[in-house]
Amino acid sequence: MSETATPAAGGQKSLKELDRAVIRFAGDSGDGMQLTGEQFTTESAWAGNDIATLPNFPAEIRAPAGTLFGVSSFQLQFGSQRVYTPGDRLDCLVAMNPAALKVHVRDLKTGGLLIANTAAFEKRNLDKAGYAANPLDDPALAERYRLHKVDMTALTQEAVKDLPLDAREKDRTKNFFALGLVSWIYTRPLEPTLEWIGKKFTKNPAIAAANTRVLKAGHAYGETAEIFAEHYAVEAAEMAPGLYRAMTGNRALAWGILAAAQRSKVPVVYGAYPITPASDILHELALHKRFRVRTIQAEDEIAAVTAAIGASFGGAIGVTGSSGPGIALKGEAIGLAVMAELPLVVFNIQRGGPSTGLPTKTEQADLMQALGGRNSESPVVVLAPATPGDCFYVAYEAVRIAVKYMVPVIVLSDGFLANGSEPWLVPDPETLPPIDVQFRTSTEGFFPYLRDPATLARPWVRPGTPGLEHRIGGIEKQDVTGDISYDPDNHDHMVRVRAEKVRRVAQEIPPTSINGPATGDVLVVGWGGTYGAITAAVERAQAEGKSVASIHLRHLNPLPPDLGHVLREYRRVLVPEINSGQLVRVVRAEYLVDAVGFNRVRGLPLASDEIFDAITQLVGSPA
Amino acid sequence: MSPGGAEAKEAPKYTKKDFESDQDVRWCPGCGDYAILSAVQKAMPDLGVPKENIVFVSGIGCSSRFPYYMNTYGFHTIHGRAPALATGLRLARPDLKVFVVTGDGDGLSIGGNHMLHVLRRNVSVTILLFNNRIYGLTKGQYSPTSELGKVTKSTPMGSTDRPVNPLAFALGCGATFVARTVDRNIQHMEEMLRRAARHHGAAFIEILQNCNVYNHLAWNVVYDKESRLQYELRLEHGKPLLFGPPDDRRAVIMDGVAPRTVRARDVPESALWIHDEANVNAAKLLADLFAPDFPVPIGVLAAVEAPVYEEIMLQQEQKAISDRGPGDIAKLLTSGDTWKIS
Numbered sequence: 001m002s003e004t005a006t007p008a009a010g011g012q013k014s015l016k017e018l019d020r021a022v023i024r025f026a027g028d029s030g031d032g033m034q035l036t037g038e039q040f041t042t043e044s045a046w047a048g049n050d051i052a053t054l055p056n057f058p059a060e061i062r063a064p065a066g067t068l069f070g071v072s073s074f075q076l077q078f079g080s081q082r083v084y085t086p087g088d089r090l091d092c093l094v095a096m097n098p099a100a101l102k103v104h105v106r107d108l109k110t111g112g113l114l115i116a117n118t119a120a121f122e123k124r125n126l127d128k129a130g131y132a133a134n135p136l137d138d139p140a141l142a143e144r145y146r147l148h149k150v151d152m153t154a155l156t157q158e159a160v161k162d163l164p165l166d167a168r169e170k171d172r173t174k175n176f177f178a179l180g181l182v183s184w185i186y187t188r189p190l191e192p193t194l195e196w197i198g199k200k201f202t203k204n205p206a207i208a209a210a211n212t213r214v215l216k217a218g219h220a221y222g223e224t225a226e227i228f229a230e231h232y233a234v235e236a237a238e239m240a241p242g243l244y245r246a247m248t249g250n251r252a253l254a255w256g257i258l259a260a261a262q263r264s265k266v267p268v269v270y271g272a273y274p275i276t277p278a279s280d281i282l283h284e285l286a287l288h289k290r291f292r293v294r295t296i297q298a299e300d301e302i303a304a305v306t307a308a309i310g311a312s313f314g315g316a317i318g319v320t321g322s323s324g325p326g327i328a329l330k331g332e333a334i335g336l337a338v339m340a341e342l343p344l345v346v347f348n349i350q351r352g353g354p355s356t357g358l359p360t361k362t363e364q365a366d367l368m369q370a371l372g373g374r375n376s377e378s379p380v381v382v383l384a385p386a387t388p389g390d391c392f393y394v395a396y397e398a399v400r401i402a403v404k405y406m407v408p409v410i411v412l413s414d415g416f417l418a419n420g421s422e423p424w425l426v427p428d429p430e431t432l433p434p435i436d437v438q439f440r441t442s443t444e445g446f447f448p449y450l451r452d453p454a455t456l457a458r459p460w461v462r463p464g465t466p467g468l469e470h471r472i473g474g475i476e477k478q479d480v481t482g483d484i485s486y487d488p489d490n491h492d493h494m495v496r497v498r499a500e501k502v503r504r505v506a507q508e509i510p511p512t513s514i515n516g517p518a519t520g521d522v523l524v525v526g527w528g529g530t531y532g533a534i535t536a537a538v539e540r541a542q543a544e545g546k547s548v549a550s551i552h553l554r555h556l557n558p559l560p561p562d563l564g565h566v567l568r569e570y571r572r573v574l575v576p577e578i579n580s581g582q583l584v585r586v587v588r589a590e591y592l593v594d595a596v597g598f599n600r601v602r603g604l605p606l607a608s609d610e611i612f613d614a615i616t617q618l619v620g621s622p623a
Numbered sequence: 624m625s626p627g628g629a630e631a632k633e634a635p636k637y638t639k640k641d642f643e644s645d646q647d648v649r650w651c652p653g654c655g656d657y658a659i660l661s662a663v664q665k666a667m668p669d670l671g672v673p674k675e676n677i678v679f680v681s682g683i684g685c686s687s688r689f690p691y692y693m694n695t696y697g698f699h700t701i702h703g704r705a706p707a708l709a710t711g712l713r714l715a716r717p718d719l720k721v722f723v724v725t726g727d728g729d730g731l732s733i734g735g736n737h738m739l740h741v742l743r744r745n746v747s748v749t750i751l752l753f754n755n756r757i758y759g760l761t762k763g764q765y766s767p768t769s770e771l772g773k774v775t776k777s778t779p780m781g782s783t784d785r786p787v788n789p790l791a792f793a794l795g796c797g798a799t800f801v802a803r804t805v806d807r808n809i810q811h812m813e814e815m816l817r818r819a820a821r822h823h824g825a826a827f828i829e830i831l832q833n834c835n836v837y838n839h840l841a842w843n844v845v846y847d848k849e850s851r852l853q854y855e856l857r858l859e860h861g862k863p864l865l866f867g868p869p870d871d872r873r874a875v876i877m878d879g880v881a882p883r884t885v886r887a888r889d890v891p892e893s894a895l896w897i898h899d900e901a902n903v904n905a906a907k908l909l910a911d912l913f914a915p916d917f918p919v920p921i922g923v924l925a926a927v928e929a930p931v932y933e934e935i936m937l938q939q940e941q942k943a944i945s946d947r948g949p950g951d952i953a954k955l956l957t958s959g960d961t962w963k964i965s
Contacts, residue, residue: 042960045960045962046962048962048964192960236964239964240964241964241965242963242964243957243961243962243963244961244962244963244964245956245957245959245960245961245962246960255952255955255956258950258952258955259952261950262950262951262952263952267715269711269714269715271711288950288955289939289940289943289944290940290943290944290947290948290949290950291949291950291952292940292949292950293950294714294715294936294937294940296710296711296714298707298710298740299707299736299737299739299740300736302704302707302737303704303707303710303736303737303740304707306700306701306704306707306708306711307707307708307710307711307714308711309700309708309711310680310698310707310708310709310710310711310712310713310715311711311712311714311715312715313698313708313712314711314712314715314716314719315715315716316714316715316716318711318715332701333701333704335701336700336701340698426956426957426961427956428953429952429953429956430953462716463675463676463678463696463716463719464675464676464716464718464719465675466673466675467675468675469674469675469694469695469696470696470697471644471646471679471690471691471693471696471697471698471699472697472698472699473681473690473691473697473698473699473700474683474699474700474701475699483646484646484691
């Protein structure tokens with residue numbers, strides 16, 4: 001981080017220019033940290049910065065107050081240059097209680113800004129966090145960090161004392177004190193938050209007034225209190241011109257589906273059962289009935305996917321979404337879609353597992369499940385978005401491929417992409433590739449399993465079409481006629497046809513885009529939500545003169561046709577993943593390349609620094 | 624929207640033959656399914672629905688082979704899931720007439736959950752549940768409707784589970800049309816099929832069906848001529864619950880809050896229980912009646928109107944469109960908080 005100090009003029013506090021900053025708001029799960037972080041993100045977007053966010057919250061809705069496991073946090077990195085990740089180490093930590101301090105202080109850089117709400121550091125909370133004495137009184141803390149002790153609770157109460165609200169309602173606005181204060185420290189505009197308050201609490205003027213006052217009080221406190229000697233500015237980033245909006249992965253997936261519905265002129269049926277972290281896709285789609293998107297909150301995961309398949313049979317686009325445990329339940333039905341050769345899109349918002357695992361944390365360990373987690377030879381197309389905004393394009397592409405090839409497509413997003421947001425350049429929907437759905441209506445020479453010579457897709461027939469009445473199902477079919485067949489050679493043939501159909505999707509994959517030299521020492525191969533961490537690490541290594549490049553796979557099945565060639569252009573291949581080595585196994589098996597993995601499975605995004613270290617080690621290692 | 628939403632197009636004059644597919648029927652010789660297939664094919668022309676607008680959806684089991692033999696659209700899906708798949712199909716295509724063909728194992732064991740929800744949602748599908756009280760396709764294990772103590776390959780000392788009663792289950796789920804018929808009574812089957820198919824909402828028919836290989840004559844109480852005369856209770860709307868031979872008519876009456884069987888001549892006409900299809904509570908009592916202590920009710924137990932799931936869903940869609948116009952992705956993308964970088 002480079003800093004440029006501007007001398008303080010006329011009693012004004014000095015303003016330092018930063019390239020980027022990493023901030024984390026942490027408190028009790030009832031403290032409103034997610035909202036605080038989201039508002040700070042919006043303010044930073046207004047300031048023109050590039051941004052990446054990492055919400056992190058407990059699975060419990062209201063975990064017991066003050067406990068370590070009840071801590072909820074929201075981290076973001078914003079910068080005047082391209083920001084790829086939410087950041088590894090913190091420049092600033094806001095700790096609303098002792099538990100938040102205990103859980104998060106280790107991530108704060110030495111010399112980083114630590115802001116603590118002193119009112120919460122009382123005996124009961126200290127006990128719950130396991131502190132024998134108040135850590136804020138420990139001189140070592142103040143030596144190591146720039147510690148600012150602020151009694152946010154009292155300052156909040158003071159700001160709203162004459163408003164007709166009870167003490168609890170007043171206290172609940174203290175997160176906006178923290179927001180106001182940190183907004184001052186990083187010279188964020190308050191307008192977006194003031195606007196948000198106005199809209200959100202139209203029906204409750206007292207609450208609106210309280211939040212407004214507390215936000216401004218926090219801001220004023222930063223400006224006037226003697227303790228803050230300086231504040232910071234982060235210049236607007238140089239970003240491609242155009243219209244931007246903040247986009248989360250789950251919303252982008254939903255909007256990608258809406259775009260596909262509109263473009264294809266085919267209605268969508270989205271079947272889902274509530275599950276973290278995928279439920280927001282259902283919520284979002286349910287808002288947009290005008291797009292002829294029909295949502296079913298099904299009785300279970302199996303009903304959700306079979307309803308989607310029923311819709312596809314009826315000539316709609318069947319989509320289902322879940323997380324790993326739900327995908328496990330859907331396995332048999334996905335096999336039915338493989339056999340019946342119907343379009344189906346399956347979103348898997350991966351989370352920590354196995355079993356219930358870590359419902360609110362991220363992971364990339366469902367790749368093998370997507371590739372092979374069904375009985376028998378059951379190939380499906382597998383795609384993975386790289387960033388929250390990329391989810392829009394990948395959802396759209398999944399529909400396009402599913403209807404073109406009459407095949408299920410699994411999209412592997414993850415908890416980090418789902419809830420994380422980034423400034424997203426709004427696309428012109430006209431520039432998206434067409435989705436040209438042609439339902440068969442001609443009875444001439446019709447058979448249900450006739451195949452398109454280019455895609456091997458069978459015809460999509462809407463029931464209701466006279467003369468094309470036919471029966472399909474999960475039993476093996478004679479190719480072309482679609483009659484039930486137990487013939488050994490036909491089965492062998494059909495196994496190969498279903499595989500070949502998926503393989504042919506490779507003709508949709510553009511040449512692999514390489515970030516770095518076309519040949520060199522180390523190639524880093526990634527997929528999914530690790531894009532930012534990998535790119536940041538690789539660009540740092542490149543800046544240090546290392547011969548390193550990276551590629552990020554959007555297509556995991558089939559793999560890009562040029563991948564084998566690309567891999568062989570580098571001395572070593574490194575595959576960082578949030579699993580114990582799944583893509584690396586595929587790469588080794590498919591290409592006989594001695595790729596090595598970098599694996600951490602902590603429920604968190606990979607740290608860019610650690611990937612950088614892994615690259616550095618490999619650069620110097622023998623082939 | 625019309626009941627079932629399928630009557631928009633005028634149907635040609637069909638005969639049974641128009642509904643026979645070109646596939647060889649592969650049930651065991653003597654299976655009750657043949658009679659059901661024939662009755663369904665015979666009832667179809669009366670529905671007045673063009674055959675391209677008819678879809679048969681099934682799960683897994685002997686009964687679930689049914690769609691292959693109907694010259695309509697058909698989907699033989701996976702075990703137990705036909706009601707869920709049909710729900711998605713109806714939501715996508717409310718113009719289609721959808722039948723679900725299932726069995727006691729498919730519909731009440733592995734698919735029991737979906738059966739519950741398709742009935743309570745009142746999705747417009749006609750559900751034919753073939754109940755033979757046995758797993759036939761897997762060669763003779765006891766089913767969820769098998770009697771307690773049933774000796775089968777998987778229960779050599781007798782099954783230890785109490786059976787589920789399909790009619791009581793359906794009514795408990797909130798089904799709006801519940802009927803029972805018998806595979807050996809083609810005429811009655813046709814009548815029930817026609818009524819069920821015209822019902823607005825989910826219609827559930829239990830068809831007592833004979834598996835002559837693994838559970839022969841499980842329903843002999845309504846097959847055997849003498850026994851049938853003694854036990855079959857034909858339900859007719861507005862008529863008293865009378866059964867038994869002409870010279871010894873019996874009646875089911877309410878004695879306090881419990882049904883009781885009496886000699887018809889022993890009670891005044893005013894004491895007779897008049898069958899009312901609109902009375903779901905009475906239907907719940909009827910559903911539990913069975914031989915030997917009671918007669919076996921055959922016919923429509925309940926038929927009531929209730930909101931239909933997919934119709935409400937589509938009304939919401941229409942309202943959203945008429946209030947705010949059709950969706951426009953370009954507008955949505957630029958709506959709300961955005962900022963420009965030049």
